[in-house]
Amino acid sequence: MALTRLSVTGVRNLQPVTLHPSPRINLISGSNGSGKTSLLEAIHILGLARSFRSTRLQPVIQHDLDSCTVFGQLDADAGRHLLGVTRDRNADFQIRIDGRTVSAASELVQILPIQLINPDSFRLLEGAPKQRRQFLDWGVFHVEHNFLAAWQRLQKALKQRNSLLRRGRIDRSLLAVWDSELCLAGETIDQLRRDYIVRLKPVFEETLRRLIELDGLSLSYYRGWDKERPLADVIASQLDRDVQLGHTQAGPQRADLRLRIRGMSAVDVLSRGQQKLVVAAMKIAQGVLLKAVGRAAHCLYLVDDLPSELDQQHRDALCRLLSDLDCQVFITCVEAGQLHGSWQTGTPLAMFHVEHGHIMQTE
Ligand SMILES: Nc1ncnc2c1ncn2[C@@H]1O[C@H](COP(=O)(O)OP(=O)(O)OP(=O)(O)O)[C@@H](O)[C@H]1O
Numbered sequence: 554m555a556l557t558r559l560s561v562t563g564v565r566n567l568q569p570v571t572l573h574p575s576p577r578i579n580l581i582s583g584s585n586g587s588g589k590t591s592l593l594e595a596i597h598i599l600g601l602a603r604s605f606r607s608t609r610l611q612p613v614i615q616h617d618l619d620s621c622t623v624f625g626q627l628d629a630d631a632g633r634h635l636l637g638v639t640r641d642r643n644a645d646f647q648i649r650i651d652g653r654t655v656s657a658a659s660e661l662v663q664i665l666p667i668q669l670i671n672p673d674s675f676r677l678l679e680g681a682p683k684q685r686r687q688f689l690d691w692g693v694f695h696v697e698h699n700f701l702a703a704w705q706r707l708q709k710a711l712k713q714r715n716s717l718l719r720r721g722r723i724d725r726s727l728l729a730v731w732d733s734e735l736c737l738a739g740e741t742i743d744q745l746r747r748d749y750i751v752r753l754k755p756v757f758e759e760t761l762r763r764l765i766e767l768d769g770l771s772l773s774y775y776r777g778w779d780k781e782r783p784l785a786d787v788i789a790s791q792l793d794r795d796v797q798l799g800h801t802q803a804g805p806q807r808a809d810l811r812l813r814i815r816g817m818s819a820v821d822v823l824s825r826g827q828q829k830l831v832v833a834a835m836k837i838a839q840g841v842l843l844k845a846v847g848r849a850a851h852c853l854y855l856v857d858d859l860p861s862e863l864d865q866q867h868r869d870a871l872c873r874l875l876s877d878l879d880c881q882v883f884i885t886c887v888e889a890g891q892l893h894g895s896w897q898t899g900t901p902l903a904m905f906h907v908e909h910g911h912i913m914q915t916e
């Protein structure tokens with residue numbers, strides 16, 4: 554699966570452009586502020602209808618323009634898709650897939666799974682559990698097709714239950730309805746997440762080994778409540794506290810992934826470069842697994858500023874892993890020479906150079 558044509562208009566400082574990327578490795582170089590990250594941002598918008606740099610799309614739209622548009626032609630074994638995302642200053646956005654207007658971004662996500670590795674990625678280790686849940690759920694969503702429905706049921710049940718908890722007098726019969734819905738969806742989500750982690754762990758460990766020797770690093774899953782007890786029991790026993798707090802404490806909405814090394818949190822021990830490699834291994838492992846499952850589309854990787862924080866040996870190792878993935882990859886760096894020797898001969902490689910928002914293919 555690869556983007557064989559990509560058109561970008563009105564994104565940040567980028568001049569309107571149509572590119573024909575390589576189905577494998579695409580290397581984008583250029584000086585600071587030239588527009589490299591903006592190109593990755595455009596691809597991200599095509600796959601998720603949102604940016605990774607700002608929560609709103611408004612700052613992404615080129616100053617003096619009213620809208621930005623990204624269009625892509627995606628070729629996969631299963632056929633061709635034409636994707637388009639347009640966003641205007643009034644916050645209206647339009648997603649089109651094969652000529653049809655679509656309201657849910659999840660349809661895009663299903664067709665074009667994207668993994669982003671950028672200088673902010675260490676937040677996956679350091680940040681709040683929500684980030685790791687999103688990482689986990691990305692994988693489960695793409696591998697288990699009934700996950701989305703269970704997740705939506707959980708969100709609804711939680712919202713209703715929490716609003717009941719905040720009322721002065723609780724309607725017990727109504728609470729029982731939402732408790733039961735919460736527990737049903739919660740146990741399903743936990744089972745799907747657990748199955749996924751069982752598959753992901755060995756792939757992650759193998760991927761990490763290929764990048765760096767980190768003895769004793771372990772990845773484990775916390776489901777959000779006592780692993781010995783059914784969710785219904787825990788919910789029932791914590792009702793008084795839930796009422797006090799005004800929200801539901803236990804459940805899959807509190808799940809987390811734990812990365813530990815010699816009994817300590819990995820983020821407290823590892824260097825920045827090591828953290829970058831661990832996060833890269835986590836994200837690449839998801840792509841490997843997605844491919845192995847064979848049901849979903851393969852994913853596309855965006856790697857912003859690959860060389861930063863890595864020495865030559867680890868840059869080479871990461872490049873080798875990315876090229877062995879057999880996925881389409883877009884990599885940015887300041888100087889193309891930083892990664893020039895990192896590819897085996899014969900790797901399909903397209904090179905682009907960006908200058909003041911103008912993208913040229915150089916090879
Ligand atoms: N809405 C916008 N309209 C026009 N230009 C913008 C807009 N938002 C940001 N810019 C400019 O776009 C340029 C490109 O930024 P970008 O982050 O893509 O650069 P980069 O090549 O990734 O640089 P670096 O190597 O520093 O990461 C910057 O000069 C920035 O000031």
Ligand SMILES: [Mg+2]
Nearest residue numbers: 589590591857
């Ligand atoms: Mg950048």
